[in-house]
Amino acid sequence: MKYKLLYLFVFIIFSCTEKKVTSITIISENERDKLDSFEIIRPIDDIILWKENKDTIYRNDKGILKFQTNIEKPEIIRIIVDNKWLRLVLQPNKNYVLTVTDTSKVFTGENSVGSNYFNKIKRPIINTVFNTFANDTIAEQIVTKIDSLKNLESKELNRLNNDNLIDEDLYKILKTDVDYTYADLLISVILVKDRIGKPINFNKAKELITKTIKEYPIEIENRPLYWTEHAQNYIINKEHFYNVHEGKFTYQELQKYWEEDKLITNDLEIIKSISFKETQEKLWAFYIISNAVQKHYEKSLITAFNDFDSTFPNSIYTQFIKPEIDIIKNYYSKINQEMPKTMKFIDGKKINSLSELIPKLNGEKYYVDVWATWCGPCKKEFKHNKKLDSLLKEYNYKKIYISIDKEDLTQKWKDYIKFYDLTGTHTLANPGFVKDFTKNHSLVKNGISIPQYLIIDNKGNIVSNNAPRPSNINKLREILVK
Template sequence: MKLFFRLLLLLLIIPAYSTGQIKKETIKIIGKITGKVPDIIEYTLPINGIDYFGFTDSVQPDTAGNFQISIPLDKTSFIDLSNKYKSFGTLIAEPGMSYKVYIDTETQENKFRVESQNQKGQLLYNQIPNRSMIVGGHFEIETKKYIKDSIPSEIKQKLEKSEETELEGFKKLLKDKTISKDFYNLVKTDRNYFYKGIQGSLGFINYLMTSSKQNTLTKLQYTELWASIFKTNPVTNPELLRSPWFYFYTENYLRYQDLIIKETSEATLVEIGKQGLTHTHNITNAKKYLSGQQLEYYIAAYIYYEAINKNYEKELITLFEQFKKNYPSSAYAHFLEPVIIPILAFHKKQEEPLNEKIKFIDNSANINSVKELIKGLRGKQFYVDIWATWCGPCKAEFKDNAKLYQLLKSKNITMVYISIDKENRENQWREMTHFYNLEGNHIRANEKLDADLRVLYNNQSMGIPWHFLTDENGTIIKKNLSGPSEIENLEKQLSKN
């Protein structure tokens, strides 16, 4: 009888353990850096197995380049090691395993090497050039290879062939038991969604090009091509969450729902933008089609991605507060706070008086060329900075402006900023000029001045930031100068003048 009760008690206990949380096992990464040792190594934290370039922790290497990382893990996950959004390499980590990682910062070949029982799989995966956004891959970038193709069936065949070729090596490693089934399945899901994402991006880009009649595919063709990926590869697949492409694939799906299914017009989206509600509109759409863990992750990733673009929209502050209210225990809030703080600072700055050295040019709407602009200003030579509020590299240059202004003053050169922002970003342009304290003369180019700049640049696809030097008549003396981040080189260039 006692034995019966013991067995009964055991049967009751077993389900209690089996329905509890999955046990997490710690993975250990022992690293060694050769070459220039960065101040920190950032690594993505796979929360619930999710890999996203913005959700990171960091470790500080010692002076010899040694570092160690320990992460609790309950499922095979991607972990990307990087510094300032520049990837060193990606580790496919399995619970309970240890890895030795070697990083060489002064070579392009074999700069990331892993020693482990699955090291051949690690090497093969890191040879993939488009494995994540921060190593230069993106749906829109990869789409360029297929944008001229006009037969949907051939596009699909090319994408499937590329995917098969990429996975062939992993199949061999799985057959030889060099990598585990979990390792292979993670890579397979990731690459499958990546190539389906390219197909969806082709649909989106053809949609955008329709208004200018530059689309290669007809509306019926690109709509069917776009729609088909969500039948075979739904965004609700829980395995997609572990791919670095979850956010961008889901973003593509929500565009499809908004533009194709709901047929939201461009005029409607422009009006939403004017009201400062673009992000609210996009999050509202996400709530219609996502739920649970996927929705929480998508909203967090969306806020992070938009915040680091440094457009400083006040709307993101509101969305962040809503996110904290809806998900009070979210592990993602920790990563969002640091990117929201600069937005708060931006709007606090607007309450301060404008620096008297910031001059907005009068009658700017009637200035149609660089020559007209410069002739209306006082000075003998002019250092001209072409920028835009949406240009990340442009804004990155501003942190070194104090050195720039000192150099220009010593050489009696006048500072001129020309923004190529459109009219709907007028307020943002003025606010950013104030926030970054851009001392000098300012103008937002009208269509004719913008066109004149592109002629001077000698390419309609004008790359910015662009810096050049003119004389008092607006004639360009030096067409390509360094920006303030390369102040020593700029000083040499100006000294030769």
């Protein structure tokens, strides 16, 4: 009898502690092709750490695109499906369904109204709305405009809540996200206007910033989607603003600090001054990785990481940061080596146009890569170079890289050539070349959008000034085979 009672006791405990599964199912109704996968970026201990903690979900053995997890509290996640980024508040014990067609992506199932609202709203990004505030000289003008933008979003959210179309927990999460979005926008406008020489009164600006941070503090339990960006604005960028007005440096000197790799050391001191350790750890981790992924390879990031690892030896974030720091270490190891003989150079100081460069190519076919060391998409394409080199060799093409970097970045240009193993011919374009290229070969008006790729035949003719990227190797093959 006692065994039956023991069994019953265990069964009751198991039943009470069993967790229901939270799931996301993608239904693909695309006419052009069915989706094979989607990606999810989830928080790491309540924050999105750049694009880390990203999972790719493939069709299961039943042909269904489905993600399942057990969570004890809500998470704000990002879903990348069919090249579209979506937001979703993932709540415990909820099942979400996203139907994807050629023209729409619509949530159904539990809390679908709130999920669709979260993705329908057009958040004001500082780069896209700044002109609205450019000529404002009085703080109250900025506050009034931001309140107006916020009210448009809040009005719809409150209607959904009042009509019981979303549950109370979701409403609180979305309201927090709205509040912090516009609090951050207010601070961003103040800081950007000051930096570009269109400031409002400093004392009034400081008063507004202090009031905003007090009303919407960084130390909160349920963090909004862009908490890390907000924290950097609230703490680091705000401190830059104060230091400029206290005469510690100018914005021009601040830019110079970045160019000389001194800014990270300065910012690290600001981060270390944060008294609340949880905020310090999260912002420190985000600051390191958000700089590291830009691929400027600042040596000071190695020191910043070592200090972080020493201060937080058991941090959950270390496993995500370390691979990026290892890349930087590898960078310095490689650039200290001799320039490989597989890299050839053409002096571009007296070459003022592409037509002047072509005769130096000796009547051979070339795939041209126009790039710069500061161009992230350019560097991203370099990872496809092995396949590109193989394809070009197959069709007797050579490769030339034309950098539009300024002359004072010559050493950095050469370092990047070594680090990325850019086998081929290289030239650093002079201002005359850049001007001529902008006028006669660029794909955009009054400027150059890079990376840009061209194909030149063995007679010196430009076959294409809009050739496929290395990442689109199959499309490039179709052109080269002709």
